[in-house]
Amino acid sequence: MLKTELRADLRQRRAAIRDDERSGLNRRLIRHISASSLWQEARHVGLYLAFNREADITALLEQSDDKNLYLPAISGKLMQFQPVTSQMQMETLSYGLQQPVFIPGASQPDIDLYLMPLLGFDGNGNRLGMGGGYYDRYFAEHHAGIRAGIAYACQQVQQLPTDPWDVTLQHIFTEQGHHEF
Ligand SMILES: Nc1nc2c(c(=O)[nH]1)N(C=O)[C@@H](CNc1ccc(C(=O)N[C@@H](CCC(=O)O)C(=O)O)cc1)CN2
Numbered sequence: 001m002l003k004t005e006l007r008a009d010l011r012q013r014r015a016a017i018r019d020d021e022r023s024g025l026n027r028r029l030i031r032h033i034s035a036s037s038l039w040q041e042a043r044h045v046g047l048y049l050a051f052n053r054e055a056d057i058t059a060l061l062e063q064s065d066d067k068n069l070y071l072p073a074i075s076g077k078l079m080q081f082q083p084v085t086s087q088m089q090m091e092t093l094s095y096g097l098q099q100p101v102f103i104p105g106a107s108q109p110d111i112d113l114y115l116m117p118l119l120g121f122d123g124n125g126n127r128l129g130m131g132g133g134y135y136d137r138y139f140a141e142h143h144a145g146i147r148a149g150i151a152y153a154c155q156q157v158q159q160l161p162t163d164p165w166d167v168t169l170q171h172i173f174t175e176q177g178h179h180e181f
């Protein structure tokens with residue numbers, strides 16, 4: 001199946017989760033993340049603010065006194081990570097995605113763990129995003145740091161089609177647990 005067809009199918013799967021079920025899945029997912037040595041040992045963590053019914057790990061922002069957290073901001077084809085602080089300026093993009101205001105030329109932190117949103121993943125660590133190519137382009141420039149995908153288990157497919165630029169996941173967290181590829 002082509003990536004565009006798969007995206008439509010995977011969006012539907014994610015949307016089919018009932019709202020009353022969703023909060024329980026998010027809680028289980030967060031428990032698996034915070035119990036992992038990956039999370040406990042990380043000091044600089046890039047995460048995301050869920051939108052469009054993505055797996056929501058925003059509650060981790062409250063469980064990270066010992067860490068520096070970073071959120072992605074996009075502008076044009078670029079993506080950068082910015083530190084989470086009480087003074088950070090936020091903006092909402094047209095489709096409802098919240099992000100820190102993009103700062104051209106901002107120096108980039110050395111992040112040691114990335115918790116990445118996705119639409120789909122497979123058993124080989126391939127990841128399918130929304131199609132913007134933002135994470136793929138970002139990781140083409142930033143090689144350090146562990147890449148972990150965050151998803152509901154229903155977002156797993158047998159085999160994703162891959163392109164040469166696709167960056168693979170080293171770990172995946174779902175409400176069912178944690179897997180290292
Ligand atoms: N929560 C979250 N933050 C994230 C990402 C993500 O996937 N999830 N990104 C990962 O890349 C970046 C934002 N990437 C984006 C990639 C594509 C579109 C996009 O195609 N938007 C459509 C509407 C999408 C929809 O409504 O489903 C549009 O502009 O028309 C938006 C953001 C950075 N922050």
Ligand SMILES: Nc1ncnc2c1ncn2[C@@H]1O[C@H](COP(=O)(O)OP(=O)(O)OP(=O)(O)O)[C@@H](O)[C@H]1O
Pocket residue numbers: 003127128129130131132133134135136137140163165166
């Ligand atoms: N390293 C790269 N250099 C140049 N262009 C790239 C690179 N990575 C991805 N792209 C471009 O981004 C577009 C989207 O890629 P793809 O469909 O794999 O996105 P995705 O992985 O679903 O999105 P995202 O990474 O934002 O979650 C591709 O058409 C490709 O041209």
